[in-house]
Amino acid sequence: GENVEQHPSTLSVQEGDSAVIKCTYSDSASNYFPWYKQELGKGPQLIIDIRSNVGEKKDQRIAVTLNKTAKHFSLHITETQPEDSAVYFCAASSSYGKLTFGQGTILTVHP
Amino acid sequence: NAGVMQNPRHLVRRRGQEARLRCSPMKGHSHVYWYRQLPEEGLKFMVYLQKENIIDESGMPKERFSAEFPKEGPSILRIQQVVRGDSAAYFCASSPTRQGVYEQYFGPGTRLTVT
Numbered sequence: 001g002e003n004v005e006q007h008p009s010t011l012s013v014q015e016g017d018s019a020v021i022k023c024t025y026s027d028s029a030s031n032y033f034p035w036y037k038q039e040l041g042k043g044p045q046l047i048i049d050i051r052s053n054v055g056e057k058k059d060q061r062i063a064v065t066l067n068k069t070a071k072h073f074s075l076h077i078t079e080t081q082p083e084d085s086a087v088y089f090c091a092a093s094s095s096y097g098k099l100t101f102g103q104g105t106i107l108t109v110h111p
Numbered sequence: 112n113a114g115v116m117q118n119p120r121h122l123v124r125r126r127g128q129e130a131r132l133r134c135s136p137m138k139g140h141s142h143v144y145w146y147r148q149l150p151e152e153g154l155k156f157m158v159y160l161q162k163e164n165i166i167d168e169s170g171m172p173k174e175r176f177s178a179e180f181p182k183e184g185p186s187i188l189r190i191q192q193v194v195r196g197d198s199a200a201y202f203c204a205s206s207p208t209r210q211g212v213y214e215q216y217f218g219p220g221t222r223l224t225v226t
Contacts, residue, residue: 006153032213043115043202043217044154089153097142097206097213098167101153 002027004092006102014110019080021105023090024072030092033066033073034099038087048075080109113138115205115218116185123224124193132188132221136205143186144215145171145178148200160186193225 003026013019025033031052036044050057050064050073057064061080066073077084085108091099116135124130136143141162146154156170160180171178175193180186190197200222204215 034214036217043117043219046214046216049214093213097215098144098156098159099146099154099215100156101146103153 002030002092002094002100004090004100004102006090006105008105009103010106010108012108012110013080015080015082017080019075019077019084019107019109021075021088021090021107022072023074023092023102024070025092025100026071027092027094028068028071029094032093032097033064034091034093035062035064035075036089036091036101038089038104040086044089077107080107082109082111085109115203115216117201117203117218117221119221120219121222121224123226125226126194127192130190130193130197130223132190132201132203132223133185134188134203134205134218135185136203137216140205140207140216142206143180144204144206145186145188146202146204146217148202148220150199154202157188190223193223195225198223198225 006023034049037047038044048062048064050066061078063076088105090102093099143160145157148154158171158178159167175191177189200220202217202220204217206215
């Protein structure tokens with residue numbers, strides 16, 4: 001089955017800096033890669049996703065890149081703000097949408 | 112448009128009791144997924160259902176756990192004879208019916224505590 005590795009497990013940045021979180025996947029058939037933000041006590045919130053026919057996607061301060069050959073994808077957050085502090089999860093799916101999640105990254109943005 | 116709804120938000124059960132977790136998908140969504148999140152861990156897939164059908168239950172323990180999504184009403188995740196190891200957050204997600212659309216939208220979760 002699919003296996004998703006996520007790094008780093010914790011990330012601390014100063015407000016205004018950029019943050020990058022990286023994930024690798026094992027199943028070459030995976031074709032959908034979403035990113036979720038989870039705040040304490042809440043459910044995961046879909047923030048951006050990318051499909052295998054696209055190499056990069058951007059939405060305001062958030063961007064995701066995908067390298068199918070290397071089987072890795074990354075989340076980039078620019079101009080970080082304290083409200084970006086949360087746990088971020090990457091995921092991969094190869095079929096009808098069953099998601100395999102990474103272990104999560106705790107992002108802390110210091111004012 | 113209301114989001115995915117789950118209830119109860121918190122559930123406390125003694126060992127050996129039954130737990131019933133309910134999930135109402137977003138309007139227009141007929142695909143439901145259940146995931147479990149243990150403390151300090153990521154989410155693990157349990158089961159995927161469409162109306163009146165279980166499509167994939169490969170992530171669900173063979174014993175004590177069952178799920179349904181009836182024609183009318185919410186999806187139900189049922190855990191019989193709960194044990195302490197069942198303590199976790201259980202999340203439901205729903206997805207649109209359109210073919211090739213995979214976005215999953217999560218509910219707030221049910222936090223189960225087994226004492």
